[in-house]
Every structure is written in C-alpha cells, then in structure tokens.
Amino acid sequence: MSIITILGAGAMGSGLCTPLCKSGWEVRLWGTWLDDHLIDACEAGKPHPRTKVPLAKGVKLYRSDELNKALEGADVVVMSVASVGVPKITEMALEGISKGKALWLTSKGFCPNQEGKIQLLPEAIRTIARQKGVSIPPIVAIAGPVKANECAEGKPTATIFGCKDIEVSQMYAREARTDVYCIEATDDETGVEICAPMKNVYAIALGIADGLEEGTGFPHHNLKAATFNRAIKEMSLLGQALGARMETAFGLPGVGDLEVTGLSGRNKVYGVRIGRGEKAKEALAEMDRLEQTVEGVPAAGLAAKLVEQSAPHLKEELTLLKAVNEILAGTDRPVVQVISEAVLPKRP
Numbered sequence: 001m002s003i004i005t006i007l008g009a010g011a012m013g014s015g016l017c018t019p020l021c022k023s024g025w026e027v028r029l030w031g032t033w034l035d036d037h038l039i040d041a042c043e044a045g046k047p048h049p050r051t052k053v054p055l056a057k058g059v060k061l062y063r064s065d066e067l068n069k070a071l072e073g074a075d076v077v078v079m080s081v082a083s084v085g086v087p088k089i090t091e092m093a094l095e096g097i098s099k100g101k102a103l104w105l106t107s108k109g110f111c112p113n114q115e116g117k118i119q120l121l122p123e124a125i126r127t128i129a130r131q132k133g134v135s136i137p138p139i140v141a142i143a144g145p146v147k148a149n150e151c152a153e154g155k156p157t158a159t160i161f162g163c164k165d166i167e168v169s170q171m172y173a174r175e176a177r178t179d180v181y182c183i184e185a186t187d188d189e190t191g192v193e194i195c196a197p198m199k200n201v202y203a204i205a206l207g208i209a210d211g212l213e214e215g216t217g218f219p220h221h222n223l224k225a226a227t228f229n230r231a232i233k234e235m236s237l238l239g240q241a242l243g244a245r246m247e248t249a250f251g252l253p254g255v256g257d258l259e260v261t262g263l264s265g266r267n268k269v270y271g272v273r274i275g276r277g278e279k280a281k282e283a284l285a286e287m288d289r290l291e292q293t294v295e296g297v298p299a300a301g302l303a304a305k306l307v308e309q310s311a312p313h314l315k316e317e318l319t320l321l322k323a324v325n326e327i328l329a330g331t332d333r334p335v336v337q338v339i340s341e342a343v344l345p346k347r348p
Contacts, residue, residue, distance in 0.1 A: 001026045002175070005074040005096070007089055009035040009061075011050035012106050013080035014042070015148035019181030021056040022154070029055070030062040030070040032081060032089070039063055053152040071096025076104060076172075079125070082293055083109020083197070086121055090128050097136050098129070102168060104140045104161075108196035109295060110302035118306040120193040120242075138168045141189050143196040144252035145260035151181065160184045160252045162192035184252055191248030194239040198321075199258040200296035201303060202231035204271040205324055205343075206262035208335055211275020223340060224262075230320045230343040231258055238303075238318065241311035267296040274335060280328050300324050319343070 002025055006013045009031035020027045031039040042048060042055045055061075062070035071077065077097050081089050086107050090097070097103050103125070111124035119127065122139045129136045144159040151157050157180060163169035166187035173183035186192065209224035235258075236249035248254065262268055266287065273283035287294055304325055307314050316322075323342035327335055 002075040003028065003073055004076045004078060005030060005070050006078040006080050007070075007093060008032060008078075008080035008082075008085075008107075009038045009042070010080065010082075011048070011148035012146075012151075013078070014038070014048045014055055015051055015053075015146075015150075015152035016078065016080065016106065017056040017059045018152050018154055019157075019178045020176060021058050022178045022181075023176050025176075026060075027056070027058065028060045028062060028070050028074070030067060031064060032085065033064040036063065048152065051149040051152045053149055056152070067092060068096070071099075074100050076100055076102050078104040078106060080106045083107050083111065083121060083295060084298070086111060087124065087128060090125050091132070094129060094132055094134050094136075098134050100137055102137050102140055102163075102172065104142055104172070106142045108143070108200065109299055110197055110306060112302065112305075116305075118302050118309055120190065122189060122193060138163050138165055139189070140169055140172055141192040141196070143192045143257060144184075145256035147260055147264070154180055156180045156182075158182055158184065158252055158256065160186060160192060162186045162189045162253075164189050186248070188245050188248045190242055191239045191244030192253045194242060194244055195235050195249055195253035195257060197295065197299040198235045198238065198303060199231070199254065199261050200267045200294075201300045201324055202227070202235070202258060202296075202320060203261040203265060203267035204274075204294075204296045204300070204328075205231065205320060205339055206258075207268035207271020207273075208275035208327070208339055209271075210268070211272035211277075212336055213275075214272065215276035220336070223336070223343070226343040227320065227339060228258065228262065234318045234320055237314055238307065238311060241314055266292045266294050270294045270296070274327060280330055296324075297328060300328055 004025045005028040077100050141162040161169040161173050169185040173185040205227050209220045212220040235254050319342040323338045
C-alpha cells in the first residue's frame with residue numbers, strides 16, 4: 001500500500017482523503033499550527049468543521065509538531081495549505097518531500113520571490129528547493145471543479161492532474177481514481193496553475209453580478225454570462241503568454257472550475273457582498289472574522305504584478321482583471337459600471 005501525506009487539514013486536504021482512501025492509499029493528514037481545532041473535531045469523530053462531513057475512515061491524523069513522523073516513508077506528499085503558507089511549509093517539509101516520488105499541489109495562488117518576481121507555485125517550490133540545495137520529485141498540479149465538501153462526501157467529481165511529465169500525471173490519475181473521483185491528465189502544468197488562482201479572482205466578479213440582483217431585486221444574469229465569457233478569455237490569454245496551451249482554460253481548470261466557484265464558495269460570497277452594497281474592505285474584514293479566507297483578493301493584486309512583469313502587452317487587454325482590482329481598491333464608481341465596461345463588447 002502506497003503512503004500519501006497531506007499537508008494541511010483544511011477543507012481541501014480533508015476532502016481529498018475520501019477518494020484516496022477508496023483508491024487504496026494509506027492516508028496521513030497533517031495539520032498546521034492553525035489546524036488544531038480541525039484535528040480536535042476529527043479526532044472526536046465529529047464532522048470536519050469546514051466540510052461538515054466526517055473524515056474518511058482510516059485516515060491517520062498528525063498535529064503540527066509531528067511533521068517528520070507524518071512524512072516518514074511517504075511515497076507522495078500533497079501540499080494543501082493556503083498559498084501564503086506554501087513557502088514556509090515547503091521549507092519545513094523539504095527533506096520529506098525530497099524522499100518522495102511526487103509532490104502533489106492543491107494550493108492555488110501566486111508567490112513573490114525575494115526579489116519581488118511573481119512566480120507560479122510550482123516554480124516557487126522548485127526555487128526554494130534549489131536554494132536549499134535539495135532535489136525534489138516531479139510536481140503534480142491539481143485543479144478543476146472540486147468542491148471539498150462534495151469530494152469528502154463521495155459525490156461525482158471531475159478533476160485534472162497536471163505535470164510536465166505526462167506519464168507521471170497519467171500514472172497518478174490512474175492510481176487515485178475511484179468510480180466517482182475521476183481524473184484527467186495533462187502535461188500543461190502552467191495552464192493548470194494559471195487557471196487555479198485566476199478563477200478565484202474572476203469568481204469575485206461573478207459574485208458581484210449575483211449581489212446586484214440581491215441589492216436591486218432584479219437579476220443581472222446577462223451581465224454574469226458576459227463576465228464568465230470574459231474571464232475565460234483572459235485566463236486563456238494570460239496562460240498562452242506564459243507558455244500554456246490555449247485550450248486548457250476551456251477545460252476543467254478554467255471553464256469547469258470557474259463554473260463551480262461562481263456558484264458557491266468564499267470568493268463568490270465575497271463578490272455577492274460587494275454587489276449588494278458592502279464596501280470591499282469592510283466585506284473582507286467580516287469574512288476574515290468568520291475565518292473565511294478569500295484567496296482571490298491577494299491573487300488579484302499578484303496577478304496584476306505578474307502581468308506587468310511577464311506579459312506587459314496584456315496589461316490593457318485584461319479588462320476584467322483590471323476592473324476587479326479597481327473594485328478591491330475601493331472605487332467610487334458603481335460596481336455595475338466598472339464590471340460592465342470590462343466585459344461588454346466594445347462598439348465596432
């Protein structure tokens with residue numbers, strides 16, 4: 001039986017335990033120092049506080065001071081912490097990661113290096129390892145339309161594994177598959193890693209359209225559809241500029257993940273708050289108070305810097321990204337105007 005150690009006991013880390021247990025892995029779930037209350041609930045046999053679903057039977061739990069024990073003998077390590085924590089956890093777990101056959105990555109975001117250059121998470125991890133003089137195994141980027149609670153409950157789910165070595169992504173797509181957790185394999189790591197954080201950014205805009213309906217009493221479905229269309233186009237453009245394939249944004253990592261994130265999730269909920277009239281910063285503060293991390297907020301600013309550094313020719317073309325950042329900064333203009341100008345077709 002292969003051993004897999006998941007770093008991060010939040011919603012996605014715990015949700016992933018279900019298909020991995022069913023596909024025959026020995027699953028270990030390690031919680032950071034921020035996850036003690038989550039581990040407490042799981043050890044007590046209660047539903048996971050984030051997914052509201054009991055942890056899969058047979059999962060071995062480890063607390064923050066048991067990292068080395070959790071990593072001992074692991075064939076695969078899964079990085080499943082918030083993107084802001086990836087550099088620190090990578091450094092802490094580097095020795096264990098280096099001994100494994102692969103590092104899977106469910107974290108979604110961008111990461112500035114010491115010089116301020118914005119990197120995709122796989123490259124940030126490789127940079128840290130290189131600086132420490134450590135060789136690490138292939139990285140498998142995991143994305144797609146996966147709600148953690150549905151994954152934990154064993155509901156039908158499609159996801160995508162992206163590795164630069166297609167044989168690696170195909171192998172793990174076979175080994176982690178169940179009857180209901182079904183995996184597509186790709187070698188477009190870059191495309192997967194662009195779509196993963198960008199869909200969080202654009203889900204805020206989709207939420208704003210829903211919030212406008214709540215605030216005005218009249219639906220804004222046309223605007224939401226135009227926003228969805230623009231978001232996919234911009235993900236594809238940015239991905240291509242950084243070496244990804246155009247079609248990746250039109251598959252599970254882009255269209256699929258944006259659809260499910262735009263239906264529910266923290267980024268969408270945050271957008272709803274703004275659309276119905278709350279100020280962006282006040283809405284974010286309230287969600288922070290509720291322990292509801294909105295990863296699309298930091299991702300939006302980092303994405304804009306990424307464009308300036310690596311794809312400056314797209315700066316004016318990514319109109320929806322620009323609009324979201326304007327709204328997050330606290331624009332005085334009506335948000336419906338800001339979004340409309342960004343997504344509706346220009347006069348020919």
